[in-house]
Amino acid sequence: MKRTALALLATLALATSAAHAVEYNQVQVDKSQIAFGFQQMGVSMDGSFKKFSSQLRFDPAAPQAATASIEVELASVDTGSAEGDGEVARKTWFNTKDFPAARFQSSAVKALGGNRYEVAGTLTIKGTSKDVIVPATFTPQGNTGVFEGSLTIQRGDFSIGEGAWKAFDIVANDVVIKFRITAAAK
Amino acid sequence: MNAHYTATAKALHWVIAVLIFGMLGLGFYMTGLDLSPTKLQLFSWHKWAGVTVFVLVVVRLAWRVTHRPPALPDHMPALERLAAHAGHHLLYVLMFAIPLTGWLMSSAKGFQTVWFGVLPIPDLLAKDKAVGDLLQTVHLSLNVVLIAALLGHVGAALKHHFIDRDDVMTRMLPRRRR
Ligand code: HEM
Numbered sequence: 386m387k388r389t390a391l392a393l394l395a396t397l398a399l400a401t402s403a404a405h406a407v408e409y410n411q412v413q414v415d416k417s418q419i420a421f422g423f424q425q426m427g428v429s430m431d432g433s434f435k436k437f438s439s440q441l442r443f444d445p446a447a448p449q450a451a452t453a454s455i456e457v458e459l460a461s462v463d464t465g466s467a468e469g470d471g472e473v474a475r476k477t478w479f480n481t482k483d484f485p486a487a488r489f490q491s492s493a494v495k496a497l498g499g500n501r502y503e504v505a506g507t508l509t510i511k512g513t514s515k516d517v518i519v520p521a522t523f524t525p526q527g528n529t530g531v532f533e534g535s536l537t538i539q540r541g542d543f544s545i546g547e548g549a550w551k552a553f554d555i556v557a558n559d560v561v562i563k564f565r566i567t568a569a570a571k
Numbered sequence: 572m573n574a575h576y577t578a579t580a581k582a583l584h585w586v587i588a589v590l591i592f593g594m595l596g597l598g599f600y601m602t603g604l605d606l607s608p609t610k611l612q613l614f615s616w617h618k619w620a621g622v623t624v625f626v627l628v629v630v631r632l633a634w635r636v637t638h639r640p641p642a643l644p645d646h647m648p649a650l651e652r653l654a655a656h657a658g659h660h661l662l663y664v665l666m667f668a669i670p671l672t673g674w675l676m677s678s679a680k681g682f683q684t685v686w687f688g689v690l691p692i693p694d695l696l697a698k699d700k701a702v703g704d705l706l707q708t709v710h711l712s713l714n715v716v717l718i719a720a721l722l723g724h725v726g727a728a729l730k731h732h733f734i735d736r737d738d739v740m741t742r743m744l745p746r747r748r749r
């Protein structure tokens with residue numbers, strides 16, 4: 386009796402650890418979004434990027450081993466108006482000709498408890514790299530998992546908006562980057 | 572002379588008139604600019620002033636439905652009376668509809684209006700590019716009709732003053748102090 390109970394426990398433990406060894410690593414771009422928000426003369430504006438790619442590996446049982454990288458095609462920006470899209474591609478903003486992509490590469494992932502994590506990494510936009518810490522949550526949904534979070538950056542740190550746009554009175558310095566990345570487990 | 576408009580009616584008429592002339596100039600000027608901080612600033616000012624006009628027009632409409640304006644002079648033939656009434660109705664409709672379409676357009680384009688950068692005006696329409704573009708065309712078209720209506724309005728006022736030599740124009744002017 387005691388033996389069967391032990392054996393049962395052992396199998397249970399094995400089964401759960403096997404379930405935990407799930408690694409989410411197949412990013413589903415069509416179910417993922419990268420958006421941003423900022424203030425323009427007191428008005429909240431938002432936009433998004435239509436094209437980006439991402440590689441990630443995340444095992445909820447071993448979050449510290451997780452890695453993530455995201456590459457955003459800056460010319461795919463949607464600011465809400467064709468005029469705005471054209472403007473931000475120019476030299477004074479993203480300069481997409483010389484710097485077509487923005488990149489995030491993780492360096493360390495820390496579990497904060499619950500479904501919350503902290504992803505440290507390097508963000509590179511327009512030739513400037515900065516170390517950032519991105520708070521993120523992970524929500525399993527069947528065979529896929531959703532990573533969500535946001536990060537506030539200062540556009541001035543990356544020379545996004547030069548010349549006449551350099552002042553922050555019309556277009557604010559703070560830009561919130563919001564992401565939602567869906568990945569399937571394999 | 573009792574044929575004068577009330578001081579309230581005159582104040583509303585002239586404040587709205589000055590704002591609308593400014594708005595027409597600003598509207599056509601700003602849309603022709605290349606995107607720049609100045610352009611965004613002018614767009615905001617246009618929207619703030621436009622919402623102000625809208626509020627004043629609502630007050631003015633409330634005044635109009637609760638007051639009777641001075642009667643038209645007896646010498647006017649029926650056709651002229653009809654034209655005067657129709658013209659005034661058209662002006663009221665345009666004064667109301669133009670800022671309204673501006674507001675709706677801004678909502679549909681996803682650019683909320685925050686009055687003087689402080690008071691957010693609710694978005695009555697969800698963001699929808701096609702609707703936004705349509706409302707932009709409506710806003711522009713109504714403005715073209717407004718310009719035609721204003722030409723007729725000013726022309727008629729001057730005709731009353733210089734050709735008919737009646738008091739139709741002067742009774743809307745500030746009363747001369749004696
Ligand atoms: C008395 C009221 C108003 C007048 C006479 C007026 C007049 C005009 C005129 C003449 C234009 C240029 C049309 C064109 O070239 O497309 C314009 C554009 C515009 N108006 Fe108004 N307007 C008024 C109120 C408003 C209000 C209340 C708003 C928003 C809250 C508004 C928002 C706009 C916008 C966003 C444009 C630019 C459209 C574009 O090119 O994207 N307007 N307006």
